[in-house]
Every structure is written in C-alpha cells, then in structure tokens.
Amino acid sequence: MSADDALGRRPVKLPANQPERFYRGGAAIAALRGTEPREFGPEDWVASCTTLHGKRDVGLSALPSGTLLRDAVAAHPEDWLGATHLARHGTDPALLVKLLDAGQRLPVHCHPSDRFAAAHYGSRYGKTEAWVVVGAAPGASVHLGFAREQSAETVADWVARQDTPAMLGALNEVPVRAGDTVFVPAGLPHAIGAGVFIVELQQPTDLSVTLEWKGFLDDAAGGHLGLGFETALGCVDRDGWADRLDTLVHGDEEGAAPVRDLFGAPEFFRAERVRAGAELAPSFGVLVTLSGTGVLRTEHAGDVPVSAGETFVLPHAAGATTVDGDLSAVRCLPPA
Template identity: 25%
Template sequence: MLYPLKFHPILKKKIWGGERLSYKSEQHEESIGESWEISAVEDNISVVSNGILADNDLQELIEVYMGDLVGDRVYEKFGVEFPLLIKYIDANDDLSIQVHPDDETAKERHNAYGKTEMWYIADAEKDASLIMGFNKETDKAEYLQALHSNRLMDILNTEKVKKGDSFFIPAGLVHAIGKGCYIAEIQQTSDITYRIYDYNRKDAEGHTRELHTDLATDVIDYHYHPKHKVDYTPHDNKSVQLVKCPYFTTNLLVFDRDIEKEYVHLDSFVIYMCIQGKFTISTGECEPVMVNKGETVLVPACFKNVTLYPDEVSRVLEIYVEE
C-alpha cells in the first residue's frame, strides 16, 4: 500500500559546501554542498526511509505502482524515470558560473533531458547574491571577448537576495549561486552542467577546473532580461504560486492551522519541502506522517485529498507536474 514517502538524503560533499546540511549526515560532516532529497539521476536513485516500503528505491516503486505513484500522464511520458530532482544547496563560497542546455540540445548531445530549474532562498547571509543573466543586451562575439580577456564579470547581472526570494532559471540562462545562500532547488531530472567561468581558482595541486566553453557558447541566451526574481505575495494558509512551467509547478504554503488540500483534478504526485516548522500529513487511508524542518515528502498521485496539521507555523514548498 502506498503512503506519503520520505527518502534518505543523498549528500554531496563540495569544496564550497557549508555547515547547514551537516545535520543530515550521521557523522555530522561539514562541507556538504548539496542534499539530493528526491532523485532519479543515474547512480543517484533515492531510497525510501519510512514505512513498509523502506529500502526500496524510487525507480523500483514506479515500476510497481506506475500511475498510482506518479500520475498516469506523468508515467506515460516519463516511464520509470522520475521527472524532477529536488535539492537543498548550501554555498559557503561562490559557485562556478554555469549554464544548462534545453531538452533538444541535451537529447542531441547527451541523450538526456535538459535542465530548467528554480530556486527558493531558504536563508541568506547579509549581502548574499546570485548571478542571473547579463546586465545588458549582448551577443556571442562580445561574450567570448569578455570571457577570454577575463572581463566576464563586467557583463553579468548580480542580484542581491534575502530569505524568501524566488528565481526561475530556464535552460540557457547564465547563472551562479553566491556565498552565503541556502537554497531549495527544483529542477528537471538532469545533471548536465556547462561550467563557463570559475574565477580562475586552482585546486591544491594548482590545477584550474575544467570549463565547457565550446559546449556552452551555443546554448547561452544572450538577451538582456530586466527581471529574474519572481513576484509573489505570501498569503497565510493558502498556496501561492511561485513558478509554473512545462516541467513543474511550485507553490509556497505558509500555514498555522489545519489545511485540507484537494488534488482531484491533478494527475500528478505532490512533493512537500518543509522549509520552516513541522507538520503532520494525513491521507485518511494510512498512518499519518510527520514532516520536520528540512525534510521532503512525496505524496503519491493516488491520494486526492490530504490534510496538513501544523505543530507550529510552517513554510512549505508544494511541487507537482501539470499539463
């Protein structure tokens, strides 16, 4: 029998990682840069941590439960490959500047999906920032000239961020996470990244990191986009849409009372990322599941009515796939 599923986090140690994710490690390791909460990336398949299905991986469950787990339409399109990768990212240093290909290019080059994503700033240090696109209209020639003359930063757009900000990053948008950002990331199932600049940093052996200049140049969106931050107004005890795109819809839900959610017209799983507080989720058909701050839970598509019971004020990202 299906029920709301939690998974063991897949922790990624990074040279730029911080301490915010150390609590997810049994050894309380530091320098954990990413926690992959739900993943179907090859060699990184999430494994269930709760209930009678514990120790089964996500792909095995989709093979057995198919549309009951992910939604009939989602299963028809993606088969046993779960379509989203859900992460937390803790940046204790500036990450490299990068870009991702779209579906068409990724299919042609890598036989994989492209990578469109979004970020929700779960926390941020004072003066933390992101790089998002260009600060003016540019083109390939100007970009390459700036890159090769070490002036790339002169034409990139920097955005100061604070807790609660949200950003949409379509494939082709040059971007980077800055030091001091703690981010919830929702993206297509893809691990394809083209690194275009890494501040000329060197490792302990004196080597610079590999760049993917040739691959990146043809997928970059060189247009100037004046706005990247998502406009939204929080509304207590009601889901507020942050991003809706062909790959995912993400809402913010801040609640301090019981919330009944109805998904009768939604042919999709629902994911809750608990950014703040804690709550219990009940389907009325199985044992309630407690979701603590920093945890992520997947509600199978077969459950069309769920109730969320907060223990305190809770801030949750609600994620699903629409037509």
Template identity: 30%
Template sequence: MSIKLYPLVFEPILQDRIWGGTKLKTDLGKNIPTQTTGESWELSTVQDNVSVVKQGEYAGKPLTDLLEQFPAEVLGTKVHEQFGTQFPLLFKFLDAKEDLSIQVHPNDELAKKRHNSFGKTEMWYVMQADEGSRIIVGFKEKSSPEEYLDKLKNKNLIDILNEQPVKKGDVYFLETGTIHAIGAGIVIAEIQQTSDITYRIYDWDRVDANGNGRQLHVEEALEAMNYNPTDTKKEYTKNINESNVTVDCPYFTTNYFPLEGSADITKDGKSFNVYICTEGEYSIDAEGETYSFKKGDTVLIPAALKAFTLNGRATLLEIYIS
C-alpha cells in the same frame, strides 16, 4: 499487487563540493560526511544517484523500483503517460559557503542531442541568506558570443553579468540558457528537471589540493546560452493555508504554502505531489495514519493518494506537474 499508499521520504544523497559548507547539518539536520557538503539530493533518479525510501512499507527500496512496479500510482496518470516510468524532476538543498561556478544549462533539444538527457530548467527558493549575499542571473544588457568570450578571456566576465542581492523567501526561475551562479552565504531549495548537465564557464580560478582546476565547458556553453537579459525573480502572494503560485512552467508548478493549523488537500490523481518543508513542523494525515515532518524534509505523495490533511505551523513548497 496494490500499492501501499503513504507519504514517502528518502535517504538524502549528500554531495561533497569545493564550495560546500556545514549548513545542511546546522540548518537542516542532515548527517553530513564532510565540512564541505554542498548538496543534499532529496529526490532523484539520476543514474548512480537514485533515492532510496527511508521509512515504512517500502524502506530500503529504490525509487526506480517503485516506478517500475507502480508507475501510474506514484507518478500520476498524466505524468505516467508523458514520461513512462521516468521521474521527471530532481529536488535538492544547496549550501553555498563559497561562490558556485558561473554556469549555464542546455535546453531539452540540445541536451537530448549531446547527452541523451533532459534539459535543465530550474528554480531556486532562498531558505537562508547571509548579510550581503548575492546571486548572478543573466546578462545586464544584450550580449553576444564574441563579447562573452572576450570578457571571459580577460577575466572580467562579471562586468556584463546581472548581480542581485538576495534574502530569505526570494524565488528565481531559471529557464535553460540563463547564465547564473549562486553566491556565497546562501542555502537554497532547488527544483529542476531530472538532469545533471552543467556547462561550467568560470570557476573563480579555484584549484583543489593538488593545484588542479575543475573542468570548464566554455565552447559547449556557446550554443546553449541566452545572450538576452532575462527577468528571473518571481513575486508571489503568501495567503495562509493556500497554494500561492510562485512558478508555473511546462516542467513543474511550485506553490508557496504557509500552513497555520489544518488544510485539507484533494487531488485528481494526474500527478504526484512533493512537499518541501523550509520552516517549522507539520504532519500529514492520510489513510488513517499520521506522519510527522520538520524543516529540511522532502516528502513525495504518490498520485494515487488523492486526499490527505496537512496539520501544523510550517512553510511548505508544494510541487506537481500540471
């Protein structure tokens, strides 16, 4: 049986979060179930959060089923060779109405040992940022486990962390071990390894309706953390109808692709492509059919679909594995 080749869109998996808001609906058109919807998982094979195809021949089919049936055709020959039938990346939109917790993610080695999971290298593309909003990324100066624990105990951890103002279009690349937090008033497109391992260090002393705080992982974070300052912000070009590299790492490559008119894309079948539309509207012409997309859509192009055309006026993030 051969695969039907077309751009795949998935039902969003919407996650309620204590820090979430309503911008996933107002800005991205998601049908959110609560006033505190913090995340829309656009493309996921995380256990109990597996994406289901929304349209076309495979509507209603979980992504994991497609990967079992057509691994090389969906993932690509090289990605299939490396990951088997596992989808190695997770794509999300986040709406931070309030500050997220200060947290850190383990690397592959530690995540494998502790959780039998991938680590969590990730990147952020800022889609919208309120006036005065900021993020936390890394330490201001070289720190240590002792200083970190002391500052945390005395509730002044923020004093030694690097806070940066953000604006629309900013890109940050967070290697594992980088202490970080997304600040209030920001909508982000996040690209990361397939992992849901987060060590929460400090949650601003928040409590839920029952007076309970969320679980912290202060000790677990000790071994996972990079205590050196890190340069996380990425500068990039914005050439029209071209793939402008923003992040190129062993786990994924992400390009900024400003589309004005038409662009023909040719691939070698080694990796899938994902397009995240952060602004505007566009269509994909493939196999004699036209498929239309808009801001907030995340599209998976199976690797076996090697030639297609992008048409429209849109800002796209283009992601694949090199």
C-alpha cells in the same frame, strides 16, 4: 520503515542524500535537518531518480528500506506517478529537487535547453530550474543573466582566458533574502552567491556548461562536458536582461492562503508554499518542511506526522491530502 515503503502507497520520509560536490557548503542543510555538517556536502538531492553527469548511480535517492526510489517507481509506476503522468512522461518522475547551501560562490555557468540537450547530449531534458530562497546571509546575492547583450566572440574570449572579473562584471547582481523566488530559464548564465540557501527545482538532468571552470573543476572538459566550448557555448543566452529581471525574481508574498503557487512554469515543474489548511490534490511530489510541525491527513494512507527539516516523497496513490498544524513547507511537483 518496512519494504512496503517502495510500493508507492504512502508518503515516505527520506534520509539526506548528499553526493560530494566540487564546492563548499552544507551547514544550513545540517542545521535544518539536525545532522552533522560536511564541508563538501552543499546539495541534498531529495527523492532523486537522477544521477550526477557521467555517474552510474551517484545522486540516486534510497528509501529507508534500502530500495532505490528509481527502482521502486519503475516497479509500481501507476501508484507512484498516476496514470496521467505515465501517459505523458512514462516512468520518469520528470523532476529533480535539491536543497542547496552555497558555502562559497558558485562558478558562472548555465544549462542547455531541451532542444540543445537532445541534439548534443542525447538527453530528453535540458535543465530549466528555479529557486525558493530559504535563507540568505546579510548582503547575499545571486548573478543572473548578462546586463546587456554580448557577442558570441566576447563570451568565447572570456571563457578561453577564464576572465572571472569580466564574466561576473557582465552579469546582473541581484540581492536576495529568505522568501524570494528566482526562475532560471535554460541558457541563462548565473552564479549563486555564498550564504544563499535554497530549495531548488530542476528538470531531471545534471547538465551544466561551466563558463568559469578554473578553480572549480579539474579541467576545461568538465566545463563543456566533452563537447568542446566552441559547440557548448551555443547554449548560452547572450541577451541583455537588465530590464527584465522582474520576470525572474519575486519577493516574498507570504499571506494567509494555505497554498500559494510559486512559479508560473508548469511545463517544467510546479511548486507550492504550503501551510495549515492546505488541500492538496493527488500527485507525485516532494515535500520539504521548513518550519513547525503538523500532520498530513491523506485520503488512502492515513495520517503522517511531519516536522521541520524533514523531507518526504509523496506518491499519487496516497490520494488527496490536507495539512494540519503550524508547519511551513514547499511541495515540489512535476510538470502539469
């Protein structure tokens, strides 16, 4: 791949981008990609223009030429993003995509809303997210939202005492399997269980309020990101969700359609399950190929072969694209 991959005129295949994290995992990512597993490589940040919280460049994706994708987009924004996206979001792709393989249960945590992030973290974006379950071990589950409403005092007490049984016990435990989709609005406390492998779409920040920090982070400051829990816990959704889980979790609806929308949250991000015969409108996007092989037939960049385990960043300037072959993939897109 030459330096031309930075111009934003053709799809670019990306290498893995796995910053070291505080929890174990990554075997499923290695199996999908055909690489060697890393004990603390549970996340692959795909086509990332976002850094880990408090880091200068950790988390940023590099193109095969060595150019950071963030720099390439800044240099050729209309080719990468398109004029409409530029008018709304500037040169920010407004999207973060990860492969996440939980080798152990993640801690109970949540993410701030746009309003809370702007007021307290100086960030344009909060962090609403959604998951496409790629694989799940037998009996695997996730925890989503409190089953019943909790008082601010109760939640603060659990956090102060680091009462893991109380926090987990108060959340809804939801079994998941491959093909399921899960929407996680900002503020919703959650924890991904061991053995769950997902494609994760997020608003482009690394802002997490970690209620259950002990045993995962070095200290409480990592849990509240410097705000103090008295303030940080103001972002937690303390409502009861037991009767509303069907608005968040949906089973596999795999059918014959070549393109199927996965989430009804176009103000945050979009995702499509893609297979042969798909006709894709021009857009900046991220393609994660889950199985099979095929060809992306682009309007302006020719044919691009694609195989299982490969990830691509797709520029707007490549134009309309059709998909041939037996592949199954997820295309992740910025807000509408």
